[in-house]
Amino acid sequence: MTAIPTRAARPRRAAAAAWLIASVAGGGAFVERDVGAAADRAVWRIDPTRTHIGFVVDAVGFPRTQGEFRVFDGRLSIDFDRPAASRVAFTVRADSIEVGSSSFDETLRGSNFLDAQRFADIRFVSTRVEKRDDSTIDLTGDLTLLGVTRPLTVEVEVKRLGDARLSFVAHARIDRLAYGMNAGFPIISRDVDLTVSSEALAG
Amino acid sequence: MKPPQARWNGGVIALHWLSAVWLALVFAIGLAATAADLDAARKFDLYQTHKALGWLTLVLLAARVAARAARAAPPPAPGWSWATRTASRLLHAALYALLAAVPLMGWLRVSSAIVPIPVSLFGLATIPNIASVDGAFSERMALAHKLGAWALAALAALHLAAALKHQFVDRDATLARMWPRGGDRTS
Numbered sequence: 108m109t110a111i112p113t114r115a116a117r118p119r120r121a122a123a124a125a126w127l128i129a130s131v132a133g134g135g136a137f138v139e140r141d142v143g144a145a146a147d148r149a150v151w152r153i154d155p156t157r158t159h160i161g162f163v164v165d166a167v168g169f170p171r172t173q174g175e176f177r178v179f180d181g182r183l184s185i186d187f188d189r190p191a192a193s194r195v196a197f198t199v200r201a202d203s204i205e206v207g208s209s210s211f212d213e214t215l216r217g218s219n220f221l222d223a224q225r226f227a228d229i230r231f232v233s234t235r236v237e238k239r240d241d242s243t244i245d246l247t248g249d250l251t252l253l254g255v256t257r258p259l260t261v262e263v264e265v266k267r268l269g270d271a272r273l274s275f276v277a278h279a280r281i282d283r284l285a286y287g288m289n290a291g292f293p294i295i296s297r298d299v300d301l302t303v304s305s306e307a308l309a310g
Numbered sequence: 311m312k313p314p315q316a317r318w319n320g321g322v323i324a325l326h327w328l329s330a331v332w333l334a335l336v337f338a339i340g341l342a343a344t345a346a347d348l349d350a351a352r353k354f355d356l357y358q359t360h361k362a363l364g365w366l367t368l369v370l371l372a373a374r375v376a377a378r379a380a381r382a383a384p385p386p387a388p389g390w391s392w393a394t395r396t397a398s399r400l401l402h403a404a405l406y407a408l409l410a411a412v413p414l415m416g417w418l419r420v421s422s423a424i425v426p427i428p429v430s431l432f433g434l435a436t437i438p439n440i441a442s443v444d445g446a447f448s449e450r451m452a453l454a455h456k457l458g459a460w461a462l463a464a465l466a467a468l469h470l471a472a473a474l475k476h477q478f479v480d481r482d483a484t485l486a487r488m489w490p491r492g493g494d495r496t497s
Contacts, residue, residue: 166425169350169353170348170349170350170353171350172350172351173350206350206351206354207349207350207351207352208351208352208354208355210354210355210358210430210433211350211351211354211355213433214354214427219426290425290426291424291425291426292424293424294423294424294425294445295425
């Protein structure tokens with residue numbers, strides 16, 4: 108449990124927030140205007156004890172596989188007045204996958220699937236935030252998996268739990284073939300359904 | 311005096327009973343893996359265990375063939391008719407053929423499967439694949455492996471029934487020859 112970076116990373120929070128803002132500004136082109144905008148945005152961090160990153164994959168002739176990623180870090184920079192100015196970045200450690208069987212875990216970490224030795228992190232960095240209604244946003248960003256970066260739209264339900272706590276549930280469907288994870292297709296479905304349920308804390 | 315020629319040697323006897331227990335276990339695990347209503351993780355573990363133990367039956371079979379070849383077989387029990395001897399020979403030939411073919415077909419099925427999960431001996435060693443990926447071939451091998459396993463189970467049941475018939479109906483020394491500490495019964 109001590110391996111959860113969110114806890115270990117506290118002293119580096121400011122640096123990480125700067126990294127977040129820099130990285131979402133796109134392609135390393137740091138836009139001066141964003142620095143000013145960042146002042147209005149509140150930085151939130153993921154509460155690891157109340158965060159669950161789960162996935163579901165279907166297969167033919169095999170039960171639906173459900174699992175989770177145990178090690179992750181997420182940062183949100185939210186502007187409630189102007190949702191479009193908000194930013195989200197999530198990093199998940201590929202080798203933290205767990206499906207309830209150590210040999211199954213090893214198989215999924217191996218070179219045929221997540222190839223966690225070569226590609227340690229799975230990253231999502233938002234590029235666009237669109238408010239759909241009072242509680243739902245469409246979060247578009249870049250997902251990097253197996254070293255391949257592709258756009259992904261995530262539907263997020265957000266609920267404020269007071270001033271300093273935020274609850275959200277995000278759903279996304281990932282086409283693993285788009286990232287070159289072809290093993291087992293078509294016996295194993297190309298779609299991986301991802302659900303992130305989390306709470307974030309202000310500051 | 312024990313008639314030493316009348317019994318199988320200790321190595322053959324030990325390997326025979328070890329194989330019997332081992333194969334029953336592999337069959338049961340295979341059946342559970344395919345038929346039981348389990349979650350993905352439990353099912354995965356059963357399949358991997360079945361693959362490892364199943365592959366090792368080939369090692370067991372090689373050891374049995376070596377042990378069998380090392381010493382002469384005891385003569386047939388007195389009183390076996392030609393028909394009995396022929397039936398016994400045919401049944402044993404079929405058993406040995408399936409003991410080799412069933413795990414081989416399983417290995418081919420795993421090797422050629424679209425889902426690439428080679429046989430692993432409990433993480434200690436990975437067994438190489440012996441066929442290239444071919445989904446249709448793999449499915450044919452899976453079916454053949456399954457049918458072969460059921461045929462092997464049926465022949466093993468016949469083998470057991472015949473042994474019991476020899477023991478309790480014919481009251482001859484057939485089972486005693488293969489029994490671990492039954493040497494005195496042959497006298």
